[in-house]
Every structure is written in structure tokens, then in C-alpha cells.
Amino acid sequence: MNSYWPGFFPEPSVRTLNDMCCVLANPDQSGDTPLYYMYRDLALTAEDRAYLNEQNLRFDITIIHPGTVDGEYVKTKGHYHPLSPSGIGYPELYQVLAGEAFYLLQRSDLHDVVAVTAKVGEFVLIPPGYGHVTINPGKEKLVMANLVSAGFASEYTFYEQMQGGAYYLMEEGGWIRNPRYPAIPGMRVIPAGEVPELGIRHGREIYRMVSGREELLYLNFPKGSPECLYQM
Numbered sequence: 715m716n717s718y719w720p721g722f723f724p725e726p727s728v729r730t731l732n733d734m735c736c737v738l739a740n741p742d743q744s745g746d747t748p749l750y751y752m753y754r755d756l757a758l759t760a761e762d763r764a765y766l767n768e769q770n771l772r773f774d775i776t777i778i779h780p781g782t783v784d785g786e787y788v789k790t791k792g793h794y795h796p797l798s799p800s801g802i803g804y805p806e807l808y809q810v811l812a813g814e815a816f817y818l819l820q821r822s823d824l825h826d827v828v829a830v831t832a833k834v835g836e837f838v839l840i841p842p843g844y845g846h847v848t849i850n851p852g853k854e855k856l857v858m859a860n861l862v863s864a865g866f867a868s869e870y871t872f873y874e875q876m877q878g879g880a881y882y883l884m885e886e887g888g889w890i891r892n893p894r895y896p897a898i899p900g901m902r903v904i905p906a907g908e909v910p911e912l913g914i915r916h917g918r919e920i921y922r923m924v925s926g927r928e929e930l931l932y933l934n935f936p937k938g939s940p941e942c943l944y945q946m
């Protein structure tokens with residue numbers, strides 16, 4: 715029990731330094747030091763569980779340690795989502811519950827790289843076709859929740875082959891370009907935006923979307939172009 719999740723926490727999946735070395739600015743790191751914990755497939759009640767199953771959705775909470783690994787801020791490994799049956803990639807909805815975050819998004823054709831800043835209560839919708847890494851640039855632990863389709867497996871190969879995302883965030887020097895990437899446009903830094911037509915308004919509780927049985931079809935059946943749908 716804690717302030718951001720009143721329910722039971724199952725055993726988390728943990729990513730350690732050994733799991734992450736292939737995506738770090740300096741890959742010469744090893745050890746079983748945990749960097750983040752993923753509490754997957756949470757529900758507060760049997761009814762909520764039934765709703766999530768029926769909607770083919772997952773609600774997860776992730777806790778990312780503050781600090782750096784050889785000068786690089788602790789982050790998630792990074793992955794893409796596959797295309798949904800409509801030919802559009804699956805989106806994902808995040809909300810910061812504690813701490814602060816950068817969501818480093820990169821389009822699969824690498825024509826767009828965006829760092830979205832998010833504070834407590836703010837939402838970030840990962841648009842279809844964008845890979846994502848979450849970075850904890852703060853001094854506190856970063857706690858975030860996500861709602862995502864339960865119908866696909868994340869794709870890690872590109873991030874593993876490229877040794878991470880297009881940029882690394884360093885304690886000294888800020889954003890530095892990953893030299894393994896081809897020429898890419900400069901990175902945009904933007905604040906987290908709302909998407910009122912999807913009920914995404916900063917400050918409201920993400921879990922209300924589950925307990926209130928809200929319309930979340932766009933997570934399994936995305937439509938339209940990411941730019942116009944998700945204000946990117």
C-alpha cells in the first residue's frame with residue numbers, strides 16, 4: 715500500500731544493469747544493480763480486472779531509480795510497438811505519479827525525435843509509430859503508470875542494435891547524440907500535452923479511466939495520423 719497505488723503489488727519484473735548495458739551511452743557496465751521495477755497487469759477490483767481483460771488492456775506501474783550510470787540518467791530500455799491490424803502502430807498512455815520524466819520519442823523512420831517533459835499528474839500519449847524511452851532526470855524516484863493494449867509484445871531489437879535511443883541524457887553535457895544513428899533532425903523538446911477528445915487532461919487520475927469504464931478503444935484500434943491525433 716502506498717500513496718500512488720492503494721492495491722496489492724505483485725512481484726515486479728526488474729531491469730538490472732546487466733539487462734541495460736546494451737542500450738547505455740557507455741555499455742561497459744555490468745552487475746545486478748536494479749535500475750527499475752515494472753509492476754504489470756494491475757487491477758484494484760475483480761470488476762476492474764474483468765473490464766481490462768474484456769478491453770484487452772494492461773495497467774502497469776513502473777518505478778525508476780534516480781541517479782546516473784556512468785553519467786547517464788537512469789532510463790528504460792526502449793522499445794517500439796508493432797502495427798495493429800489496421801496498419802497503425804499501437805499507442806500507449808502514460809501518467810507520471812511521482813517525480814519527473816522525459817519521454818524520448820523517435821519515429822520509426824527517424825524523421826522526428828521529441829523529448830516530452832512530464833511532471834506529476836501529466837499524461838504522455840506515445841503516438842503510433844514512435845519508439846519510446848523514459849528517463850528519470852530528477853533526484854526522486856520516478857513512478858509512472860501506463861495503459862496499453864495487452865495484445866502485442868514490445869520490440870527491442872532496434873534499440874539493442876543501435877545501443878539505445880537517438881540521444882542520451884547526461885548529467886554533464888545534457889542531450890548528446892547517439893553516434894550510431896544516421897543524420898537525424900535536431901531533437902524537439904516539448905511539454906506534455908493534453909488530448910481532451912480522448913479524455914486525456916492533466917491532473918485527473920489515470921486509473922479513473924479503468925474504474926470509470928471509459929472509452930479506451932483507441933489503444934487497440936488506433937485511427938488517423940499521429941500528428942493530428944496526438945498533437946505531435
Ligand SMILES: O=P(O)(O)OC[C@H]1O[C@](O)(CO)[C@@H](O)[C@@H]1O
Nearest residue numbers: 752774776790791792793860868
Ligand atoms: O520495456 P521497457 O523498454 O523496459 O520499458 C518499460 C515500460 O514499458 C512497459 O512495458 C509498457 O510498455 C511498462 O510496463 C514499462 O513502463
